[in-house]
Amino acid sequence: MAHLPAHAHPRSAVPELTRAALDGFAEAVGADHVLVGAACDEYADPYSFLGPETVRPSAVVLPGSVVDVQAVVRVAARHGVPLWPVSRGKNLGYGGAAPRVPGSAVVDLRRMDRIVEVNDELGYVVVEPGVTFLALAGHLRDIGSALMPSVPEIGWGSVLGNTLERGIGYTAHGDHSAFQCGMEVVLADGTVVRTGMGAKTGSEAFALFKGGYGPSIDGLFFQSNLGIVTRLGIWLMPRPESIAVCMVTAPEEDALAGLVEAIRPLLLDGTVQSTVVVANAVTIASMVSVRSDWYDGDGPMPDQVIDAITDRLHIGRWNAKFALYGPAPLVEARLEVIRAAIPEAELTVTTYAGDVNPADVHPADQVQLGIPSTDLIRMAAWSGGAPAHTDFSLVCPPTGHDAVRQMRIIRDRVEARGFDYSGVFIMNPRHAISLAPIPFDGNDPDRCRQVAGLVPELIAAASAAGYASYRSHTAFMDLVADQYDANDSALRRTVERIKEALDPQGILAAGKQGIWPRTS
DSSP, X not given: OOOOOTTOOOOSXXXXXXXXXXXXXXXXXXXXXXXXXXXXXXXXXXTOOSGGGOXXXXXXXXXXXXXXXXXXXXXXXXXXXXXXXXXXXXXXXXTTTOOSSTTOEEEXXXXXXXXXXXXXXXXXXXXXXTOBHHHHHHHHHHTXXXXXOOOOSOTTSBHHHHHHTTOBOSSTTOBGGGGEEEEEEXXXXXXXXXXXXXXXXXXXXXXXXXXXXXXXXXXXXXXXXXXEEEXXXXXXXXXXXXXXXXXXXXXXXXXXXXXXXXXXXXXXXXXXXXXXXXXXXXHHHXXXXXXGGTOOSSSSOOHHHHHHHHHHHTOOSEEEEEEEEESHHHHHHHHHHHHHHSTTSEEEEEEEXXXXXXXXXXXXXXXXXXXXXXXXXGGGGTTOSSEEEEXXXXXXXXXXXXXXXXXXXXXXXXXXXXXXXXXXXXXXXXXXXXXXXXXXXXXXXXXXXXXHHHHHHHHHHHHHTTOBOSSOOGGGHHHHHHHOOHHHHXXXXXXXXXXHHHOTTOOBOTTGGGOOOTTO
């Protein structure tokens, strides 16, 4: 069902793993850490809309160290086994841990769960792939660290994996990939590479200076199949004295452009420090309820039902949320600037001390305070039945014009296929991410077919308007990669040449982000 570009020749399948390959993996990591048969089922996409085309791994290998990872890739190369590395496999809306190529062995890095270093003085941590946001936040509090993590909506995922996939949080460090510094990477031949200052033996600045000496290669391993990242440095912000969580509500559907235009200058000049999330009423309702609480009819919810949601939840048709950080007088000064800039909208402010007990924070404000939870997994249950969802994400300028334009592109097509439009516009100073969560009943074949048809429509329509996705479900990675077509897809062809040099056998994550080895 996934679209495949004409120049790629992906494997449709590989032979069943040989006993020799399985024995090699067992020797590398221990027999208890090699899974086969029914034990692999949990690594299939739990929210799949592809039916029998859903790919399940032929085995799962769980290394516990860098040395284990080196041994695993060498076994895979020796026996021609394609590998699909995951940090924890919790990227559920985009395919979870499922590989692209049938017959692949998933390399699950969750056993590598050490927080290698916490440095309060210089504001960084170094983590392995298995460290979750929940674990990192808990560890920082347990040791009395002065640092505050940035966390996504659901905290069970990998800090390292989320950063490499260009994931998003909601503090002043919400652009997670921008705050990465230093990597340790295992290449397909088993070579261990440390980037930046880590390239010097005994370096004291692994997580302090991104540049190092000579070309910087860290970017090659974001959303990548060129290596397996086994260690990552991440800059964290010191926990501030005071935090103000702000909500701006706009009651009218057509207020989106004005809201975005009012907030953008405040982001650009640094008055607003965090990522800004602009969400519509349906999105907020899905965080605290299910659709049948409001409406049980077919097709998109009528306007009067959405009006009932806004009335009962005391929200607007569009709602912008962000946070301010620092000494209390400085936070109050920023609030005065914000109040003057958006006088016509309703502004609600909740102030917390930076060292507040997480139990005393309203659940809706947790991510702005760097407190992870798993509460928002409930959004997948919005449509009833078997909870499932996928996400459509695109990048656009953070302007009111673009906010409305992308909203219409997405909403018209989502509603035409009978889904409710759940709209999220995530603003940074110079770019925005338009995110459309698409919940569906995973047991309803018709809904699954509609999802499988809807996402390619959205990709094509967005591309025609000059937009492109920055993340993708595995089923649509080739189609999204096709949209990056400047100069006869020069970027893609360049990465394919690097892939050929670093992984000539095509062992690592064939097809990830639409990059296929020639041997496929």
